Amino acid sequence: MEKVRIESMDAYVYPMPMTIIGAVVDGKPNFMAAAWVSRVNFKPPMMMVALGAHHTNLGIEANAAFSVNVPDVSLLEKTDYCGIVSGKKTDKSQLFGVFYGSLPGAPLIRECPLNIACRLNQTVKLPFDTLYIGDVVEVYTEERCLTDGKPDIKKIDPFTLTMPANRYWRVGEEAGKAWSAGKKLKA
Amino acid sequence: MEKVRIESMDAYVYPMPMTIIGAVVDGKPNFMAAAWVSRVNFKPPMMMVALGAHHTNLGIEANAAFSVNVPDVSLLEKTDYCGIVSGKKTDKSQLFGVFYGSLPGAPLIRECPLNIACRLNQTVKLPFDTLYIGDVVEVYTEERCLTDGKPDIKKIDPFTLTMPANRYWRVGEEAGKAWSAGKKLKA
Numbered sequence: 464m465e466k467v468r469i470e471s472m473d474a475y476v477y478p479m480p481m482t483i484i485g486a487v488v489d490g491k492p493n494f495m496a497a498a499w500v501s502r503v504n505f506k507p508p509m510m511m512v513a514l515g516a517h518h519t520n521l522g523i524e525a526n527a528a529f530s531v532n533v534p535d536v537s538l539l540e541k542t543d544y545c546g547i548v549s550g551k552k553t554d555k556s557q558l559f560g561v562f563y564g565s566l567p568g569a570p571l572i573r574e575c576p577l578n579i580a581c582r583l584n585q586t587v588k589l590p591f592d593t594l595y596i597g598d599v600v601e602v603y604t605e606e607r608c609l610t611d612g613k614p615d616i617k618k619i620d621p622f623t624l625t626m627p628a629n630r631y632w633r634v635g636e637e638a639g640k641a642w643s644a645g646k647k648l649k650a
Numbered sequence: 651m652e653k654v655r656i657e658s659m660d661a662y663v664y665p666m667p668m669t670i671i672g673a674v675v676d677g678k679p680n681f682m683a684a685a686w687v688s689r690v691n692f693k694p695p696m697m698m699v700a701l702g703a704h705h706t707n708l709g710i711e712a713n714a715a716f717s718v719n720v721p722d723v724s725l726l727e728k729t730d731y732c733g734i735v736s737g738k739k740t741d742k743s744q745l746f747g748v749f750y751g752s753l754p755g756a757p758l759i760r761e762c763p764l765n766i767a768c769r770l771n772q773t774v775k776l777p778f779d780t781l782y783i784g785d786v787v788e789v790y791t792e793e794r795c796l797t798d799g800k801p802d803i804k805k806i807d808p809f810t811l812t813m814p815a816n817r818y819w820r821v822g823e824e825a826g827k828a829w830s831a832g833k834k835l836k837a
Contacts, residue, residue: 464747464760464761464792465792465793466749466760466765466790466791466792467790467791467792467793467796468788468789468790469789469790469791469796469799469800469801470789471694471695471786471787471788471789472693472695473789473800473801474689474695474697474718474766474786474789475689475801476667476669476687476688476689476697476718476720477667477720477764477801477803477806477808477821478667478803478808478810478821479667479688479689480663480664480665480666480667482663499688499689499690500663500688501663501666501686501687501688501698501700502661502662502663502666502686502700503686503698503700503776503779503781504700504776504777504778504779505702505778505779506659506777506778507658507777507778508658508659508661509776510661510663511688511690511698511700511781513688513689513690513691513698515692531661531663533663533664536825539825539826539831540826540831540832540834540835541832541835542832543826543828543829543830543831543832543833544832544833544835544836545832546828546829546832547829547830547832547833547836548832548836560651562653573651573653574651577664578653579661585774587772587774587781587783589690589691589696589783590691590693590694591691591692591693591694592690592691592692594690594698594774594781596774596776599658599661600658601655601658602655602656602657602658602660602661603653603654603655603656604653604654604656605651605652605653605654606652606654609654609656610815612656613656613660613814613815614656614660614662614664614812614814614815615815616664616665616812616815616817616819619664621664621665622825622826623665623810623821624828625801625803626828627800627801628797628800628801628802628803629827629828629829629830630803630824630826630827630828631824631825631826631827631828631831632803632821632822632823632824632825633821633822633823633824633825634664634665634810634819634820634821634822635819635820635821635822635823636819636820636822637817637818637819637820638723638726638809638818638819638820639726639727639730639809639817639818640816640817640818641730641733641811641813641816641817641818642730642733642734642816643730643734643816644726644727644730644818645727645728645729645730645731645732645733645734645735646730646731646734647727648727648728648731649731649734649735650740
């Protein structure tokens, strides 16, 4: 296996989960597309999103709240639109149906099959991006997305992003069982 | 769309990219499976991984370095094994072929189609997990994984994780072009 070096700027994990981040800016819900998002703490559950200098950041910081919404493939164009049009110039508050849990600063997208409302816990400033780390306050889905009471990725039908190729991808076939497939290698 | 609430502990993005984190512990390469990993800064490129209290952490902190390796589906069992067996009890240094870039603390896995060597930049302690944020120093792939000089996800053939269902997933069909598919919604 001959290795070749590529640009450090092209360091990405493959693939990245596509989400829509919600916040309330100047009294109105605003939404942006983001793929640099991850669970970051087991107990209590916490989520992280890394954002450049976006309009959304103003709302996250003002209200100490944000939402992580997982769109399905039918929302791909709207998700992408949220990623190419800034809330600074364009009102995106009517793009989706919006509902709220207990956090008035975390607008949740009715059309998205999974919604996570977060209270801002801490902020980490990096040279270009800011990490917003939030405590998970509520998680919503729909009955049709559950199998045995757990979210089922095939029913959620999310999509992922690859950079620098800038492509979205569906989820494919099941490849194995986690914390199980490797047992046969145990001595 | 009737919404139902689920447990906050079940707050995950769908799906999560599966990686193998490398570090040198007590002079030996050690590897663990991790899916809470993301790019977190645009310029300069930085990566983040959130880890519980693992053997790997000792090496990351001692050498201020770690690696993010993206395994392909053929490495699924070995990856899972890295996630269920601790380096504290089991020597995983012979599990893969190992090579190094300029960081002696960031062991890179020869069999993985993508390797990212990181110098630890900062550490964020959360209640349960620790965020290790690193500057990307080098990125390696193989010629066979490139299309037009960029990493090609179909050639890399990575897999993703879903929790709490604990399943791995292949990447499916292309679903659209990023920063493009939403243009038709522009007024």
